[in-house]
Amino acid sequence: MAKDLMFQDEIKEAVRDAYAGISAGAGETVARWLYSDEELAEVPQGAVAWALGVGNPVRYALLQPGEDVLDVGSGGGIDSILAAKRVGPEGSVIGLDILEAMCDRGRAHATEAGVDGWTEFRRGEMEDIPLEDESVDVVISNGVMNLSARKSRALAEIFRVLRPRGRISLADLTVEGELPPEIANDQSAWAG
């Protein structure tokens, strides 16, 4: 048990270090694979450049005006901003990220996008979400769940903060079959 917990801490530290060490996102090339031209036109260029997701959870979330949204692992804020545009000022968006530097980027991009009045960014971990029970209508995330060494705990936390009938739209990578151990055990593959 103690060894498992140590391993979990090592993974968390590796992920945090990997994200803290990068100086840019995946960039516009990747963003154009994931988002439409219309969607990209809604967000500041800085948020596009810092995109690090693997899908488009907002498109599938079918957000409605007035809904309260949590974006787990909000990064540079591209999905938080798109969500904020959908829910409008009657709703709210909270971007949650493990790194304060990412929260700062999200805040700057949200301000540039004009959605800062109903969008905030908080530092925190997906396994211990700093929100009250049943406080949001929708949880989105993009390429984040795979980074957790305690996925069941993270999902339980998402379940906790959702209101009854609340919904999730989570984009992530799945892998079928085995990867060679040299890749599966590499820290950057874990973080990526």
Next chain:
Amino acid sequence: MAERVFAAKLQGAGFEDVWVGGHRPSGIEEASYYPLFTEEVIELMRKTLPPERHDHVATGVVVKARKPADARSGERGR
């Protein structure tokens, strides 16, 4: 994490109406755009994975689900 494992974890957490869609193959070239993948790992992928997997190492998906109307927070998963 395999798709079926992801779906099972959601059901285990108490979610219902689990849906998986938006499947999109993700290969080595795409991974190389992400700064989190070092050049060493990208090269390792090219060397160790068979060529037919280079364009499809993983699959991007979107998973949707809903919290039951009668669920109370903290009932599952902790």
